[in-house]
Amino acid sequence: MYFSKEVLESSSRMRQKWEDEVKKVIAKGPDQKPRWSTVSDLEIKRLYGPEDIQHMDFEQDIGYPGQFPFIRGNQPTGYRGKYWTFRMFSGMGNAKTTNERWHMLLREGQTGLSTAFDFPTLMGYDTDSPKARGECGKCGVAIDTLDDFMQLVDGIPMDQVTTSMTINPPATVLWAMYCAAAELKGIPLTKIGGTIQNDMLKEFIAQKTLMCPPDPSVKLVSDTVEFGAKHVPRWNTISISGYHIREAGATAVQELAFTLRDGMEYVEDVIRRKGLHVDAFAPRLSFFFNSHSDFFEEIAKLRAARRIWAKAMRDRYKSQDQRSWWMRFHTQTAGCSLTAQQPYNNVIRTATQALAAVLGGTQSLHTNSLDEVLCLPSDHAVQIALRTQQIIAEETGVANTIDPLAGSYFVESLTNELEEKAWEYIHKIDDMGGMVAAIEKGYPQLEIADAAYHFQKQIDAGEKIMVGINKYVSAEPSPIPLVEIDDTVEIEQIKSLEAVRRKRDDKAVKRSLEDIKNACKKGDNVMPHCIEAVKNFASVQEICDVYREVYGEYRDPGLY
Amino acid sequence: MSEHIIRVMVAKPGLDGHDRGARVLARCFRDAGFEVIYTGCHQTPEQIAAAAIQEDVDVVGLSCLSGAHRYLFPAVVEQLRQRGADDIDVVGGGIIPDQDFQFLYDAGLKALFTPGEKLDDIVEWFRQNVKKRD
Amino acid sequence: MVDKVKKIQSGDVRSASRLIRHIEDNVAEARSTMKDIFPLTGHSHVVGLTGPPGAGKSTLVDGLIDAFRKMGRTVGVIAVDPTSPFTGGAILGDRIRMQRHAEDPGVFVRSVATRGALGGLSRAVGDAIHIMDVMGKDVILVETVGTGQQEVDIMHYAHTVLVVLIPGMGDDIQAIKAGILEIASIFVINKAEREGSSKLRRELVTMLNMAPESAFPGGWRPPILKCDNAFEPSGFSQSVSDLALSINEHYEHLVSKSLIGNWSARKAATEFNEAIRCAILDPVLNDLMANGELDAMIGRLVNKETDPYTLAEEIATRYLKKMT
């Protein structure tokens, strides 16, 4: 019991009195609206009190930082030892432009790099593929071969800075390029650190960056996990992502549940397919969440995530190593909450979302730029976004003490509620035979589609508010300077790809692609062969085509 | 008694897979009593135009969030024209900066919808603008 | 008019799809065009696919398109999806699975919504089949969800009917319309990689064994084919090309046993039924609706002032003078 009998009794008495008062006031004038709920439409009570958390067990449910269930954080010292990593996602045009942006960010005090690739790269096509027309460099940097990659990391101290790469189906290829680049610079693989997103399950669920069917996709993920566990110990080989699930329209509970169930699926697959012990790889699994607009819901979500993961690792997978129980995660503020209308309001949104992420205990944070809803962010907008994090860290004082909201009736109760609802989903997916089976049935996809439609209806009906969209609308345009990638980038990129193709050793390329194919067919780990192939300047698409050939191509099932 | 039901194709050209908007719209059109043919993600302009003709839709609604709309939207219009189907209207939605509007209208798009547009208003546009053809 | 037909005969997709649209929309001239179309039909092999929702029918159609195209045959597809009874709208989703064939000029995929409760669905589909036939499509694949009577009726238009089932449906074989099992030419066990596929097969065998010999015209006992996981490209395409061969075999069987005549009679009867209904019932109902009588009659029925039988007889007497 968390409260003494006396406290509960007096609370109950005082609550009665308060409720009577409320009734009287409401009789005179009703509330502004009949139902109050989070952005995910989770109903919220007018007030929370001791009775809402009286059933909590302090030791099992709350505890201390650095101790099970880690709801208060993994680190005993909190942010005092180190703030979260200020990690701004960036990439645009070609490798050279992106490399310049990276150097700018490091000069400005950013502490980790994060790579956005353009769509052809993300989907495993070369810039000269007919499918890639019009897309080169638009949403990130275009990478075709190791030649581009060497330019990307030019002058970057790969043994000092950690780099995150948002890459999924071709993750083996881009990670192989990172490894190859390090080796070429004389840095051993044991010294490099970073993250590849490499989370295919959420692609099927939400983001639709698709290449091969679910089962072989998970196999490739497991290859990287195994390779990392054996050769690149400082690398996070999966960043299990709720971000995109949320952006696709999921509720906070769905984001939490589907992401964690994805994580469990990977754990189960690596154990089954690779025969590794859970503690041989689980410490290098990392997570990636969205921080949306509903302040407390987000804080509760992040706290609940840590507790669910710790329980799952300890109890479901019998992990012995505490480092496996830690949920380490990166957070990005919610792109889908930003508006093109009155774009400067986005600075405020991002600031409160970032604050929620920090109060939820994130280890790494990307803050969106105000213009990201319109185009690639400008230098100036990126700087404001980065400064937002720095102001939170250095001025607000929220980092002074660990998990400052613990013990709040509301926050703890909401945390419990989110956790409970997430487990319901997790068990339902267990019953379907796991996440791959659930995805094949279209279950998470349709749950999210329902939520997205519901939210849009609420916006249309004015039940949920987006400032500048359905309330406080302003007719005046607020022009902001936009960054555009012009089409010459595509032409140049194709030229340089052709040049690489001319000067490389075609026989060596063919041989190394053949090796990858054999590894795929035999079920061997593809990573060593990928590193070899990229060193021979095999392109992203050439390697991905091998996967498509052996494993088949997976097309969007278009569930609605 | 003749009963004209509006037929719409909701299509996602290009490589971006952010289909939240497309799928919300598909449902919304169904609920408005339209017949909706949804193509799924990752379609080429050629595929979209060919499908639109086979399905004899009144309007093709394109959704693109990758920034490649300046290439992809006009390409769909052009593919329809080449196939003798310029009576099929093309409208677009997604992240489209103001300064691209005129360019896209000049390229033949009939309407552009950006985030924040009310679903009801989009439906209303279709009701007003889709003409019965023979 | 004749011009339109000529265009369709030359394979023009625009004219064909517009005509199908007009038939769905019940445009009067479309019917008279059909009069010119009808005599030209009879070229295509019509294959129906039916089975429970989500059984993988569209995925199979996608595979079959591939298989028939490799045999050098042109393909038409008519994919039927239900109209929402609440809004009258529909999301026609089958096409998504076949979209990779969109640009192949030898393939024409048309989605059709079931639309109103008044029937007419099987007429629209029947006419669409005729139109694709006259366009010269060698094989016409018709996909419907096998749940309602309308869908069973549609299958009467097909020479060859595939009933697509999946393992783990429990006792659902029973639940599938008996009528559908009766018209099956080939059973397909889809998603055969799943648990329960042998059990399903045994159940089908038992069911077939219990049927009297008369259930198998010309001695064709419906084969039961398993279809491998659609997510494993090589196995799946092998299964599908086996299926395509079996489909061809069935057609040859119809021809060699002179069963095409029986089939044509059954089809003609269905089609005629539809046409009569469309020529008689629709105008009557429309008339009653237009002058508001229908609502009044329903009101009287609700208040039990009269019964439906008497009322129907009254209508028949009024509109069909000859009969009474």
Ligand SMILES: Nc1nc2c(ncn2[C@@H]2O[C@H](COP(=O)(O)OP(=O)(O)OP(=O)(O)O)[C@@H](O)[C@H]2O)c(=O)[nH]1
């Ligand atoms: N595991 C597995 N899934 C399959 C197979 N074939 C199809 N599916 C999946 O099953 C789902 C339904 O497939 P469809 O082809 O749309 O099924 P359908 O019968 O046409 O569905 P409706 O038209 O909605 O009735 C899709 O997600 C397919 O990817 C298979 O062989 N194995």
Ligand SMILES: [Mg+2]
């Ligand atoms: Mg289907």
